[in-house]
Amino acid sequence: MTVLDHDVVADQLKNAPTENKSVLSFVSRIAALTTPDDIVWIDGSEAQKNEIAEKLVEAGTIQRVNGTKDSYYAASDPEDVARVEGRTYICSEDEKDAGPLNNWVAPAEMKETLNPLFEGAMRGRTMYVIPFVMGHAEADQPMFGIEVTDSAYVVLSMLVMARSGKYALDAIDAQDAKFVECVHSVGAPLEEGQEDVAWPCNTTKYITHFPEDRAIWSFGSGYGGNALLGKKCYALRIASAIARDEGWLAEHMLILKLTNPEGVVKYVAAAFPSACGKTNLAMIEPTIPGWKAETLGDDIAWMRFGEDGQLYAVNPEFGLFGVAPGTGYTTNPTAMRAIEAGGNIFTNVALTDDGDVWWEGKTDEAPAHLTDWRGNDWTPESDTPAAHPNSRFCTPIANVPTLAPEWTNPNGVPISAILFGGRRKTTMPLVTETKDWTHGVFMGSVLSSETTAAATGAVGVVRRDPMAMRPFIGYNVGDYLQHWINIGNTEGAQLPKIFYVNWFRRDDDNSFLWPGFSENSRVLKWVFERVTGTADAQESPLGLTPVEGGLDTEGLDFTDEQLRKALAIKPEEWETELGLIEEWYAELGDSVPAELRAEVDNLRERLGLA
Structure with missing residues (x-):
């Protein structure tokens, strides 16, 4: 029929x-x-x-993958990739x-x-x-x-x-x-x-x-x-x-459980635009002895107030839908072990000659021959990537070896800290704690990443991505920012502290100032200790930053001068940034809350630029 x-x-x-x-x-x-x-x-x-x-x-439509149990590979139409x-x-x-x-x-x-x-x-x-x-x-x-x-x-x-x-x-x-x-x-x-x-x-x-x-x-x-x-x-x-x-929050955030050497547990949610290492952070393996990190979610967090006034976050998803290129044992060994456990659906990655999958970054060296995502022969000399840049692994979250047992709690875990972070070569320090909830909402509202035209060395365009939700806010962005402020005004609320991080700041020679990846656990340690009241901070125009020696860099090949540069707040950079922020708010129009416009003026004053 x-x-x-x-x-x-x-x-x-x-x-x-x-x-x-x-x-x-x-x-x-x-x-x-x-x-x-x-x-x-x-x-x-x-x-x-x-x-x-x-x-x-x-x-x-799909074929079985050799080398990974119960897994399948699909190649989409080249016009249907993202x-x-x-x-x-x-x-x-x-x-x-x-x-x-x-x-x-x-x-x-x-x-x-x-x-x-x-x-x-x-x-x-x-x-x-x-x-x-x-x-x-x-x-x-x-x-x-x-x-x-x-x-x-x-x-x-x-x-x-x-x-x-x-x-x-x-x-x-x-x-x-x-x-x-x-x-x-x-x-x-x-x-x-x-x-x-x-x-x-x-x-x-x-x-x-x-x-x-x-x-x-x-x-x-x-x-x-x-x-x-x-x-x-x-x-x-x-x-x-x-x-x-x-009266709750549906956010583009990972959820992470941190345990210090004394067994104290805190939960963190973090929002990053694409290509800023969100999945890597969700599955981080701390480099500091005695510290433990466990995953609750890598992409989405729903946060509702509990009876005690804390925001409780739940991961509404059952699996991971991760970008494959760049995922490997050096960048995200936890994700690789989750993939190895099987039950995956791979889309638009490359195929090896023996029917396994491969993508850029999976191994340090590419195989001598592959079938690329379009079905063409591929060798390391080819001038196109073997896997599509947006190729994916779809993997059960239960495979994640560091999955926290609280993941099964239907009503979630209490969030003590929220992190916002983007990819910026300049301006934004490695870590800063915001002064209060509204200041934190302001920092989230101007969250940004920078693109660079590597071939010409041209300075990139700063793209604003409020709370990393730009493509996903289901209503007016101004009303969304007002909703965040309203959440902070909820009676009896025990609000998380809000931090802003930037793993991607560059030195004058264009090298990264901070080693990133697993070493980001050192910043998480400071965040944890700020929440528990066991780490000191100093006032800056942008908020609160680690005191000298406050960030644990023991065992790291990292100079005090590099750290000073990574944490620096330069008024000349911020003069440009404030102009860009005002342009951004003008683009959003009248619906931007007055409280956030006031934060721009206050910051200008604190920087001595008023």
């Missing part, structure tokens, strides 16, 4: 593993619109997962609620655009129904979703990235819970007798969010964040809008 008419929809839904009217109504509505050949409810079982994987192998920010929309009722950083289309207008695209979009394909929960079903405020998709690759990936299947559906039924409606199609219907391609997608792409409806519709892409709708779409864009309404 090529068309699923209403009678067949009703017939297949009679066999659904639920009697929940909301669930059945949603699935029925989308099936009637998209007309798939078949409906399959995902139960999360190994047997069903293996059956779906086998179909994908037969279709040529998130498409230009085709990502926040469809709030009021344009003001989308703000200056989001693309906006009125919900009614977007639905008029999407309906014809989705009409018959699953013809010739199977519709998979994936019930899932972000975080735990046992949480005080469980957050459910149901994704319908015509991509079996998405099914396999969602089984890694979110708690999916019968566990989630049973909880939705038992709690009669609301859920976020997630609708996804690759946009490649098949006519009768038409042969499929290995990676179906469409040149027309829409990734759309309806904050008031708590719904996500994605069309045309089978890749990552465009198609795994529990990830950025739900866990950040929709969840941030829910968090605004309910």
Whole structure:
């Protein structure tokens, strides 16, 4: 059958593993619109997962990886390799609620655009129904979703990235819970007798969010964040809008557990833009004797107030979706051991001649011959990378050898410190503690990374990325910053300290001043001791910085002069920076909170630049 008419929809839904009217109504509505050949409810079982994987192998979409157990490799269409920010929309009722950083289309207008695209979009394909929960079903405020998709690759990936299947559906039924409606199609219907391609997608792409409806519709892409709708779409864009309404935070942050030699434990959340080492920090192996770091999450943190007034963070994800290039035993041995444990889905990396995977940075030396992500022969003399720069490993978080046992706590862990950090050659010191919560929000609002044109040596462009959430804020950025300030004004709140770090400052000869990677544990030690009140700090125009000898550099080939330069606050650099910050706030417009504009004036005064 090529068309699923209403009678067949009703017939297949009679066999659904639920009697929940909301669930059945949603699935029925989308099936009637998209007309798939078949409906399959995902139960999360190994047997069903293996059956779906086998179909994908037969279709040529994935292949088994030799050398890593229970793992698969997929190569996407070359036009479908990353998130498409230009085709990502926040469809709030009021344009003001989308703000200056989001693309906006009125919900009614977007639905008029999407309906014809989705009409018959699953013809010739199977519709998979994936019930899932972000975080735990046992949480005080469980957050459910149901994704319908015509991509079996998405099914396999969602089984890694979110708690999916019968566990989630049973909880939705038992709690009669609301859920976020997630609708996804690759946009490649098949006519009768038409042969499929290995990676179906469409040149027309829409990734759309309806904050008031708590719904996500994605069309045309089978890749990552465009198609795994529990990830950025739900866990950040929709969840941030829910968090605004309910008084909590949905953030693009890692969660890390630190234990000092005396056994005292503190939990840290940290936000970094891409290419700033967030996953490496989430899995750091401290170089200081007696200190221990454990992972709770590498990408997303949901923080809610507990009864004691502290912010408790939970990682809503079930897996890691990491950028492969640059991940290796020298940069992130913990991630490598997690990958080795198996159950991975690799996308757009390279293949070795014996059917294993490889990417730049996995080993110090590249193999003599590879098949690159486009399927072409590759040697170390080739002038293109073997793996796509945004190639990914999708890996169960349970594989992480340093996973903290508290990861299973449905209501999370109390956060004592929040770190913001970007990649800056100048201006930003190695570490500074902000003066108070509002000052910390200010520092987060101007979070930035610098790009450089290495070939010409040109100074790079500073790109602002507030709280590392620029692509993921589900509403107006000014309202988002006001929400952060409001969180700080919550009655009875025991707020975390906020710090700003910069591992990437350069010396005059363009060398890095700080060794970075595992040595960042030395900065974490100072942060920990500031939280526990056991480390001194000195006032600076930017906040509080380590006193002389306050940063543990024992055993490090690192001079006092290098440290002084890494921590320096130079008024001449900040004169330029303040101008850039004012330009940034002007770009954001009137919605920037007055408290943050006042912070600019106060900082100018403290720097003697008023």
